[in-house]
Amino acid sequence: MPTRLLIHGANGRMGRAVRRIAVTDERFAIAGVVSRSTPEVRVIDGIPFFAANELSGVPEFDVCIDFSLPEAFDGILAECAKRGAALVSGTTGLSDAQRATLDAASAKIPLIWASNFSLGVALLHQLVEVAATRLPGWDCDIVESHHVHKKDAPSGTALTLGEAAKQGGADPHYASLRAGDIVGEHLVQFSGQGERIELIHRANDRDIFARGALHAAAWLHGRPPGHYRVADTLG
Numbered sequence: 001m002p003t004r005l006l007i008h009g010a011n012g013r014m015g016r017a018v019r020r021i022a023v024t025d026e027r028f029a030i031a032g033v034v035s036r037s038t039p040e041v042r043v044i045d046g047i048p049f050f051a052a053n054e055l056s057g058v059p060e061f062d063v064c065i066d067f068s069l070p071e072a073f074d075g076i077l078a079e080c081a082k083r084g085a086a087l088v089s090g091t092t093g094l095s096d097a098q099r100a101t102l103d104a105a106s107a108k109i110p111l112i113w114a115s116n117f118s119l120g121v122a123l124l125h126q127l128v129e130v131a132a133t134r135l136p137g138w139d140c141d142i143v144e145s146h147h148v149h150k151k152d153a154p155s156g157t158a159l160t161l162g163e164a165a166k167q168g169g170a171d172p173h174y175a176s177l178r179a180g181d182i183v184g185e186h187l188v189q190f191s192g193q194g195e196r197i198e199l200i201h202r203a204n205d206r207d208i209f210a211r212g213a214l215h216a217a218a219w220l221h222g223r224p225p226g227h228y229r230v231a232d233t234l235g
């Protein structure tokens with residue numbers, strides 16, 4: 001049986017990418033999609049559309065993929081917890097209180113929250129921690145560049161890379177650029193006396209995040225409650 005999927009934030013840049021890929025992926029059947037606003041036609045290509053205030057009317061689903069905004073996050077987390085459905089969320093800019101609620105929900109449902117679902121950034125975390133560990137006393141700066149529509153800064157990925165740097169003993173500083181249609185770039189720079197290391201990831205296409213989230217959703221379906229990480233899904 002395919003995994004019944006709910007897509008939350010479905011009309012956004014990421015939501016549209018997830019929808020486009022999921023409709024041709026045999027692992028999934030799209031149970032419905034949710035956005036802040038809905039189109040006049042409520043069923044498109046057999047997929048029912050719901051507004052954010054209609055969550056209780058959404059059909060049964062196994063896993064929700066959420067790429068929305070912090071103000072939409074509490075509602076979808078509560079709905080998943082109420083129904084015992086799994087949650088894959090890539091929404092960034094969450095508050096500490098929201099992160100704590102997410103942790104608490106993992107006692108009831110399986111969930112994965114990640115600031116970045118790309119394979120390359122999963123590896124970059126490890127490289128950053130190694131560099132920070134091996135380069136004590138070097139300056140660590142994280143520069144992130146994104147499209148002009150991005151609301152949160154520093155990006156979720158920059159903050160997560162910063163956590164990896166802190167694990168290695170560095171004290172990272174952050175800078176953010178918002179320009180044009182940049183999908184997402186993260187530079188982690190270690191500067192010593194007379195030398196510098198630059199670790200950089202460039203996302204050219206949002207599909208890398210969408211595919212990563214769909215992989216996480218397929219992996220998460222049927223797991224016991226818990227707060228899993230992207231690394232767990234990679235074997």
Ligand SMILES: NC(=O)C1=CN([C@@H]2O[C@H](COP(=O)(O)OP(=O)(O)OC[C@H]3O[C@@H](n4cnc5c(N)ncnc54)[C@H](OP(=O)(O)O)[C@@H]3O)[C@@H](O)[C@H]2O)C=CC1
Pocket residue numbers: 008009010011012013014015034035036037038052067068069070071072089090091092093114115116117118152156209
């Ligand atoms: N973890 C990862 O790998 C990645 C994470 N992201 C993150 O994903 C999030 C979404 O990014 P992006 O798609 O570019 O953003 P968009 O602004 O394009 O999309 C946001 C979506 O959220 C919906 N939304 C807004 N408010 C509500 C609400 N109150 N209830 C329900 N839905 C709501 C919007 O609906 P409507 O269209 O009706 O306004 C829209 O569909 C951001 O936090 C971004 O940082 C982005 C890329 C990769």
Ligand SMILES: O=C(O)C1=N[C@H](C(=O)O)C[C@H](O)C1
Pocket residue numbers: 092115116146150154155156157158183184185
């Ligand atoms: O908003 C975006 O676009 C992105 N957001 C994520 C973040 O905040 O790190 C991931 C990616 O860089 C794209």
